[in-house]
Amino acid sequence: MHVPDGFISAPWSLATGVVAAGAVALALRGARRELDDRTAPLAGLVATFVFAGQMVNFPVAAGTSGHLLGGALAAVLVGPWTATLCLTVVLLVQALLFADGGLTALGTNVILMGVIGVWVGYAVFRLTARAMTAAATRHRPLVPLAAGVGAFVSVPAAAAGFALLFAVGGTAPIALSTLLSAMVGVHLAIGVGEAVITALVVGSVLAVRPDLVHGARGLLPTRTLVSHAEAVS
Template structure:
């Protein structure tokens, strides 16, 4: 998913760089209301986890491999605004220190994975929130579906950027088939990792799962309040 330098022309890279900057400024402002003494450490842990797991590739076809994108994972655990910042930090560090994704392509990569991926994953998760709150199996299914769809839609965002200003030499049809086909398979692995991670957190501290807290009620699995206990 990481775009390298030269896959899109300079005007397209610059335009999506501005989109990424605008999205990050907005996310930084909106994230303040989601961060407190309890959620800030969680955001740091999620960022470190995504960074570490993105360094591990898993095979999907002979000669092709994939890695976690993390959009749905961070959105479910810490919310879309904080999640956008988490993924953006990972992408910046990867580009600057590990040359994983080009510097001129940083704007497109942030747009695809930190903005489109995160908000698509969150939108799907919110649409399935009732299912997620119903049972542990429902939460795992919600996380899996959100991660699968966020991966495919993020890949489609890449295709849109390539259609606008592609400079890689491949035809748009070829890019579309390869990106969607491969990322549908990657999305399965993404879904499994996301469901396992969200399930592990929810089994220990369901109150730290943003999706479960966001419905305005006690998260599933939280201790029930007794009569006369403080609100």
């Protein structure tokens, strides 16, 4: 879902660039609360994994593919502010080195994947996790499940973001309803793949280092987290 140069008009590209820069500035402040000596190394790893994951297109229908966006995944693992930073670095390197996403569209792509994808994914994850926690007795499997739900919603949300942005700043005449339904329709299918990958990866990290998973804080019994950290040190 990397928007190339030319889709969004110059003034709107400038506007998205300004908004994206503001979001990154806020994220730099917010990430202070999420990152410490223990969790900082995970952030680099998450961004690297998202970069790798975005290279793997999976088929969703005849002649159409999708790939991991990674916003919800990063938000659950390292926190939403840090996730916005991770996605921004990924999109910057993709645009600069590989012209994967246009340079003038960098702000647009940061908003779609690094802001909408991350924050919608994280919000839905939190709401789902809270609802599930209230209903269940075993909490550990809930984190990857809720992460999957957040990931699923994040993809059509980013797709809808593109349709809305194109309606105001796009360079071709198309009815919003037409573009919106086409974008959301395809990306609901891609969201299923996003959900599966996200749930599997979050589950795997939880199995190895539950203490590092940002989204699991307050959901898993603290006894597990403390005893593990002390057992290895």
